[in-house]
Amino acid sequence: MSKPLSRLLRREQRAFLARDRAGWAPHLARASAFLGQGLQAADPARPVLVLGAGSGLEVPWDLAPASTVGWDADPWSRGRTFLRHRRWAPWVFEDATGAMADLEATAHRAVREPWSKRRRDPATAARRLAGLLPSLRPHPAALAAWIAAHRPGTILAANLMGQFGVLAESAVEATFAPDSPWLGDPERPDLLAEALEAWTARTVTAFLAVLAASGAELWLVHDRAVVFSSGRLVLGPWADPWTDQLRGGEAPVEARDALAGVDVRGLLSRQGLALIHVERWLWELAPGQRHLVEAIRARPA
Numbered sequence: 478m479s480k481p482l483s484r485l486l487r488r489e490q491r492a493f494l495a496r497d498r499a500g501w502a503p504h505l506a507r508a509s510a511f512l513g514q515g516l517q518a519a520d521p522a523r524p525v526l527v528l529g530a531g532s533g534l535e536v537p538w539d540l541a542p543a544s545t546v547g548w549d550a551d552p553w554s555r556g557r558t559f560l561r562h563r564r565w566a567p568w569v570f571e572d573a574t575g576a577m578a579d580l581e582a583t584a585h586r587a588v589r590e591p592w593s594k595r596r597r598d599p600a601t602a603a604r605r606l607a608g609l610l611p612s613l614r615p616h617p618a619a620l621a622a623w624i625a626a627h628r629p630g631t632i633l634a635a636n637l638m639g640q641f642g643v644l645a646e647s648a649v650e651a652t653f654a655p656d657s658p659w660l661g662d663p664e665r666p667d668l669l670a671e672a673l674e675a676w677t678a679r680t681v682t683a684f685l686a687v688l689a690a691s692g693a694e695l696w697l698v699h700d701r702a703v704v705f706s707s708g709r710l711v712l713g714p715w716a717d718p719w720t721d722q723l724r725g726g727e728a729p730v731e732a733r734d735a736l737a738g739v740d741v742r743g744l745l746s747r748q749g750l751a752l753i754h755v756e757r758w759l760w761e762l763a764p765g766q767r768h769l770v771e772a773i774r775a776r777p778a
């Protein structure tokens with residue numbers, strides 16, 4: 478497993494758990510009710526896989542069949558789950574995307590000349606990385622191999638997909654540090670940011686394609702969008718594109734797409750899965766930061 482990813486996740490999770498969680502109760506209740514239904518509906522004779530198991534904040538492990546396996550690349554996740562739930566579950570610590578090691582190696586190649594190891598100036602390195610990223614083909618090899626070997630009947634994805642893009646940005650920033658990889662000029666298109674967004678879309682798509690082909694029933698919870706504002710925000714009816722579901726005051730709602738434009742419901746349907754249940758809610762993660770969370774239950778049609 479990539480060392481930088483495990484370090485990055487450990488840091489991100491520590492920061493995540495250190496946040497003020499006073500306003501999280503409605504989100505945690507809905508996420509854990511949804512994932513708990515998945516655990517209760519699972520066939521206990523077959524393995525159950527919990528991706529993005531984390532510290533078990535959203536996962537009611539007391540409802541998990543004995544055959545349940547946690548998957549999280551944060552090296553502290555299993556221990557934290559034990560402390561929270563007194564459950565020492567079998568665990569996989571691999572990168573669920575299979576894409577981070579390649580991304581990190583490519584960022585290093587862009588930042589330093591391979592022959593002299595000298596650092597390129599940040600603008601040249603950013604242009605170079607933007608040029609290299611389209612050739613990367615993310616494939617969650619470890620996840621696909623685990624599924625082929627264990628044939629899980631149920632897979633829960635507990636709020637990890639929305640992190641793929643954020644982690645990719647952090648990995649690139651860590652490679653460029655102390656310089657910034659971003660242009661910082663709103664007047665000009667940032668080629669690296671665009672290339673990384675496209676990489677994130679390919680990564681989310683490849684991850685979902687492996688889940689969709691697994692033959693398992695899927696219970697997916699993920700951030701659909703992040704809204705940075707504290708103005709009025711309500712959920713309108715389900716609509717495509719999803720941005721039409723968010724209603725604010727006078728001004729249009731500015732939302733960051735956590736999944737780089739991937740339409741999860743459309744993708745699962747196209748892969749032949751039946752959507753059994755979908756729900757959404759708003760999660761106030763911090764003052765001025767609200768997430769539109771989507772929960773989807775799907776199974777092979």
Ligand SMILES: C[S@@+](CC[C@H](N)C(=O)[O-])C[C@H]1O[C@@H](n2cnc3c(N)ncnc32)[C@H](O)[C@@H]1O
Nearest residue numbers: 529531532533534535536550551572573635637
């Ligand atoms: C927002 S947290 C979800 C919290 C978790 N469901 C819980 O109940 O505590 C996302 C989790 O996904 C994990 N994660 C993110 N990207 C990952 C990856 N590429 N491979 C494996 N785990 C990943 C993180 O380490 C983190 O624990």
